[in-house]
Amino acid sequence: MGQESHTAQKRSGGAGGSLPTTTTRLSGRSSSGFSRGRQIQKTFNNLKITILCGFVTILVLRGTIGVGNLAGIADVEAENQNLIEETNRILAEIRSDSDPIDPSEPAEPEFNPNVTYTLGPKISDWDLQRKIWLQRNPQFPNYVNGKARILLVTGSPPNPCDNSIGDHYLLKSIKNKIDYCRIHGIEIIYNLAHLDKELAGYWAKLPLIRRLMLSHPEVEWIWWMDSDALFTDMVFQLPLSKYDQYNMVVHGYPDLMFEQKSWIALNTGSFLFRNCQWSLDLLDAWAPMGPKGPVRDEAGKILTANLKGRPAFEADDQSALIYLLISQKHWMEKVFLENSYYLHGYWAGLVDRYEEMMEKYHPGLGDERWPFVTHFVGCKPCGSYGDYPVERCLKSMERAFNFADNQVLKLYGFRHRGLLSPKIKRIRNETATPLEIVDQFDIRRHPVHQGSDPNSI
């Protein structure tokens, strides 16, 4: 018995290496004390073996992986955190409007509300200056091929939108305008600069329009268009001959304007301005409600009090124009309130009918059957909140964009798979005589309206 236990101990000790094994002669007489001692020794041996094996295991693992790298997992976490913080910082920096303050720059003069704001030095003889310039520069005429030279002006804030989807729709919107303007020979200016700190926001178009008019005397008409307005009739051309006697064309309704004095009687999201003295004077008369701060707030109160349905907020350019035209009626002689086609088309009543339009009508009409412009007022995709549900706004903008894009792609034999689909499908097979197709489908070859040149003989 004792021998067997002895040999067993000896064996276990031998397997673990050269371990001293205590050999004790067991006798039954001092069993309890003896067995206790044996137990302790057994436990001790087991423990030794365990420690030895553990040591060997670590040795082996160290040889293959390395203890240092085991601690490296924690480093990866830290690196991860750093990268996230870095990216957040870059994004926040790009989004913010902050500029590092340059101490060498003179401090901007404080705006004095007592001094009447002006857009620039008063010019009284612009028509004459312009006429002389045009005579001296025949290579920059204001009528090209019988058509008046138009400059389309649009823009957006210089910083990224609050959400990336806003920038994406700005991109689609400018592509839409590029397409229309390429087909109709119109130049585009896309403004990303705040030219005048006082007239920021919706008022920013005033100093911009004035600046462009004065710099480009060869331009006959300046067409301001909001960034949230899309062309939906690629064939329709402005009937400029209708406006020979007018200097400003804006979409609006005379009854809403003069009878109801509604604040949405006209829309300044898409309008035409002739390059002449009258327009400069109108801009000067329009601007005083614009300077931000107490002037704009006070003006806002006046406008809310005088215009029907206007909510209470600071003065905006549209309400100010309505108020100006109502209170100083002489301006209306030269303002044309257009509503026979959608120079501005409020989106909500139009976007659901695109499929119906494609079925029943054709491009070139410009009115409620096939709107010229679909204007997404109130959607504000560049900001954080709009006046309408986001999904409805964005889906409608996508539909309007594709509706217009189909008209452009028609020449190339494609159209979108659906008004919500970015993918296109072929509607016409390729041919070896593509010029027949060009003759048939190129919009430029089939103009709808012609603007007349009053100077032409």
Add this chain to the structure above:
Amino acid sequence: MLDRCFGARRIRQIQRTFRHGKITILCLFLTVLVLRGYLGAGKFGTPEQDFKEIKDHLHFRKRAEPHRVLEEAQTTTTETTENNNNNNNYGTFDPTKIAVDEEGDDEKPDPNKPYSLGPKISDWDEQRTKWLADNPNFPNFIAPNKPRVLLVTGSSPKPCENPIGDHYLLKSIKNKIDYCRLHAIEIFYNMALLDAEMAGFWAKLPLIRKLLLSHPEIEFLWWMDSDAMFTDMAFEVPWERYKDHNFVMHGWKEMIYDEKNWIGLNTGSFLLRNCQWSLDMLDAWSPMGPKGKIRDDAGKILTRELKGRPVFEADDQSAMVYLLITQRDKWGDKVYLENAYYLHGYWGILVDKYEEMIENYHPGLGDHRWPLVTHFVGCKPCGKFGDYSVERCLKQMDRAFNFGDNQILQIYGFTHKSLASRRVKRIRNDTSNPLEVKDELGLLHPSFKAVKVPASS
């Protein structure tokens, strides 16, 4: 006694066996471990591979983290602001919900037929000449030595994966709009994938062919990547230099024909004449393009044949280098490898020198002193990961944009406060005689924009 001995002996035997078993298993385990560490155990891998896997898993999380965090960062900031109607909040909207693919899947091409861009046309020059004669209103030269040029660029119709990507696409297209307005060049911004087979960098080939055939009045098609920006607004491309050539790319003859270097030329910005030769060139260029096995195999050939090319699927640039090397006799004499000015300028060596350029030189040079184009190869602002650090790429793109924009703004009397700033400041006061002001660079009414004066006046 014997019973007890036997029982006890049995127990001890069992215990002994047990201990032996334990030790055996332990030793076996150690052996396996050691062997694995040094030899590897096939698909079970070594501990080092294990560790690499764990590290990659964490690493992958790390790379995906910033993007996810970017999205989270946007949503958390908007969640904190109070909003009674969550539907109007652009921050919480998922943009992927907008697109709906209708009308079935893409038609599967016949795998047995070799890929072709379209039906073979052999008499394009004659067709085009006849069309131009029939349509004198659409001449291919808008002035002596000034061909009609169409600048083609584009991006995906889906929002960028990177939240800041769309903003840079917007700035990039504004930059191109400005240059093209000054130089009387038309723009086509493509957002449609015409051929699913030629997706990715190859998408330009079917598009270019389609545009050449649909617009016979175009004399030159100028392809420009969306990540390339104009930085010299005054430089006019020397069109007369290319009167005997049909394809102009930025590159070096020695690097292509002698070194066979894969970056010996750049297809991010090139000019292609509208003629039969170009159609044939596109047909010869396209075979390496169709995605899948063809493109992968072609990639292997290109990596083998071209110097310095990494291993990836065939791209249009490497394929062009290979085409020129292998068929120099057929194509070489009509290809002009331009390096006298930066038709494509690699951003890495240009962006840090802008301040130096402003001090020492002036716009209109187009070369290393004032590059025409700064091309942000590798930055990929629309995707999730580029080849360079995000911060450097975005900041430098801002600087390049402002560098070009300053030349436009100075026309109107403004400039950016610094190359890094979005804000503008006045450099010229308004006067009441705006037509006497001449901008420094003469970009207001540049000669390359002048309309042909009619002979009779």
